[in-house]
Amino acid sequence: MESVNALLDGFATALHPTYLLYAMIGVLLGTVVGVLPGIGPAMAVALLLPLTFSLEPTAALIMFAGIYYGGMYGGSTTSILLNTPGESSTVMTAIEGNKMARRGRGAQALATAAIGSFVAGTIATALLVVAAPFVVGIAINLGANDYFAIMVFAFLCVTSVLGRSAVRGFVALALGLTIGLIGIDPVTGQQRLTFGVPELADGIDIVLVAVGLFAMGEALWIAAHLRRSPAEVIPVGRPWMNREDWSRSWRPWLRGAAIGFPFGAMPAGGAEIPTFLSYVTERRLARNRDEFGQGAIEGVAGPEAANNASAAGTLVPLLALGLPTSAIAAVILAAFQTYGMEPGPQLFESEPALVWGLIASLFIGNTMLLLLNLPLAPVWAKLLCIPRPYLYAGILFFSVLGAYSVNATVVDLLVLLAVGLLGYLMRRFGLPVVPAILGVILGPMAERQLRTALQITNGDPVGLVNSPVAVVIYLLITLLLAWNLVRRRVLARVGDRVRV
């Protein structure tokens, strides 16, 4: 019951008018960026990272978490009303959701997405309250070798599980690790990969990496491939559902929450897998399976619920272990780092007001999203019509603003352009962004843990495996690699059928 008391204290923090305001700004901003094409929550938080220089931590993190949840809501609007989802997590929603909208049931699709997100988000956040202290209890006894094993596990998961090509995942990871190496080695003070450029001695600021890969890379990619004919937006009224829609939706919501949360908590890179599994499950369980592919409401309700539940699941390893498992979690971890904080068991001890205030704000933000999004859906739909030149000019403007405000030097803008060109190449060659950003952020942390672990045993490699937790994780890694070979074949087959 300790965590219930802590959560109540958290509500006392989060209900403070200032924090309510930041939560409100966060969910509104998140919904807007989720709806806007070409810009997602990870990019939005990356662009806002410079705010950490002036905002206090609790306010900034509550806002960022609001953007995360809001972005999940907003993304569903785009995929239902426009048939070309930009984020992998909403691909599954688009399949049935867009068909529903074309059949004049867009309002019902939006409603089941919004209410399902609320239900699943609330359940999953409650699970977070239970799970986080449990994981903290385990994490408190972990040594450097255990953390190193967990990070290796995370690297392998995001590279081999996500995306269609494991090779390209590893290419992205290697490039990210390389960027993470740049700067002064913290132990010996020697410069690595700086080539004598003094501005690189402190390493490449994470703001530049995140904004470069997400925002700059996207703007350059768009400049090369802008769709000249405007996309067709399906007009929609206020979301509502009738009795039949409710009775067909509530089970998929609950199943989606049950699928989404654990997958979000595992280092498998966010919502891509759980939304896929939820869709497949709903199609299998549906009474009228023929309707799937024509706009079945279950196919929207399930994946949208799984999507939001996985967002809460992602926060378990992030807060309790300091381990990001998706792009946005990595950027939020970067925000913690700019405050000199390291999420993990110690943070629950040293900053309980922040951690529990943040968790409580998720419940509040989720409720705000439901109350806002049902009446405002037609307004959000209008955002889809924004002229693209303004949208991407705005993204570039805020990229420069964010990058320049880090150190007030033009060199940083040149670095930003370089990272942006890398982001362009990654989009061109189908290299996933998540392994790269994890490599940049987790790489230096993993190196530190590796060196600490081997220091303890004076260089004997046994120091990496002389703990039961580490052994279990290396066993898991072996299983994962073996299972992955099998799964890749199965998924390719199912994927071909879904794509009809």
Add this chain to the structure above:
Amino acid sequence: MATTTTTGPSGQPAPSGRSVDHAELGLSGLLVVVGVLVLYDASQLSTTAAQNGPVGPKAVPYAVGGLLLLTAVLLAVDVLRGGHGESESGEDVDLEHGVDWRGLVLLVLVFLGASLAIPYAGFPIAGAALFWGTTLVLGSRRWLWDAVIAVAVGFGGYLVFTSSLGISLPAGVLQGVL
């Protein structure tokens, strides 16, 4: 090119086609260059410095350099066996037509110009120029209206970030006016 597959006019071989994308082999070559660079840089580090433990500053760079070379080889093998990286799609992305090199190069130039102008012209003006230039490159043809919006964004963004968020940005030639 295979006739049964949809193939873009340039640089976009069909996903299932057997044609080898030479640009992807170029990426493999780039990885080799970066890998060699990382390994060379690591070899220049000294291990005699107080490294406070058996694992020095070289170990991880060597591992990362090795990983780069390994992925370069694996990627090349994958490409030669018909593997293909799917270019990222999206709401506003049109992969049917080839790369708009003119737009890409112009956007980079606009970005560079605006960036280098920040210390002299100040952030509001440089930012407005960046916004305006980008709208033109991306095909907007309402120059005057775009300029009005660009000035509003440039000055508005500057004022919001400097006054209410306390982030310092150079005013440049407008020093004293703003």
